[in-house]
Amino acid sequence: MPERVAPGALFLPGYAASIEREALRGIAAICALAPPHHLLTPGGRRLSVAMTGCGAFGWHSDRAGYRYVSRDPVSGRPWPAMPRSWRDLAREAAERAGYPGFEPQSCLVNRYDTGARMGLHRDCDEDDLTSPVVSVSFGVTAAFLFGGAERHDPVRKLAVESGDVLVWGGPSRLAYHGVAPLPRRTHSLTGPLRWNLTFRRVTHRQ
Ligand code: MD3
Ligand code: FE
DSSP: OOEEEETTEEEETTTTGGGHHHHHHHHHHHHHHSOOBOOBOTTSOBOSSEEEEEESOEEEEETTEEEEESBOTTTOSBOOOOOHHHHHHHHHHHHHTTOTTOOOSEEEEEEEOTTOOEEEEOOOOOSOOSSOEEEEEEESOEEEEEOOSSTTSOOEEEEEOTTOEEEEOGGGTTOOEEEOOOOSOOBTTTBTOEEEEEEEOOSOOO
16 A cells, blocks of 8 residues: 655555565676675765665765766776666656656665664755655665654654665655664565665756
8 A cells, every 4th residue: 555654755565575586686686796885974984884786877975975976986887787677666666656757867775784774864966856766675674764854853763674665756855864773683585684776866857
C-alpha cells in the first residue's frame, strides 16, 4: 500500500522486492568496477557509510567539498553504466508518486555495515532541485529519519526494509533526513549489510 509520508513524498513498501536478487548482483558488479569507499567530509571526517555509484555522475566528497563528478576519482574511470532495469524502476516509482518523466543521471550506492549511520542533512548538491529523489533499500532494515525544511523541525522515524522504495519530491525534496545507526542484524542475502540506491537528476533538462 503506497503511503504519503510527507507532502510530496511517497513510501512504496516492497516496490523493488521482486528485483532484490538481480539488484544485489548488479550492486556486486558495480562494486567490482568501482569499489565503495569511506569518503572524507570537507572537514576531514570519514563517513561511516561506504559509497560508490553508477550513471553519468557520481556524488563525491573530499577536503575540496561535496560535488558530482563524471569519473570515479579513485579509479580515474567513468562510473559504471546505470542498469536499465534500475532506471526503469526509478522512473516508474517517481511516476507513481506524481513525478512523470524522471530521468535519473546518478545512482549513489550506499553501503551500511553494523553501526553505520547518516547524520541529518539535505540533498542540495544537484543543480536540478525540481526532480525528485528515489531511494531503494536492500538488506538489513534501517530506521530512516526525516524532518522538515528546518534542521530543528521534529523528526519522524520510518523502518525501511529490503525492497522498499521512497520517492521525495516537491515540498519534500529539500527536507532534512538521515539514517539511524544500523542495528547488528543479518539478512539472508546481504549478511550484516544494508544497501541503499539513491537515484537523482543532477543537471537541468535542456
Ligand atoms: C528525503 N541516503 O545518500 S535515502 C543520501 O538511506 C541519503 O542511504 C539515505 O540520504 C540512505 O543522501 C537516505 C532517502 C532519501 C534520499 C534523499 C532525500 C531521503 C530524502 C531527499 C530529500 C528528502
Ligand atoms: Fe540524503
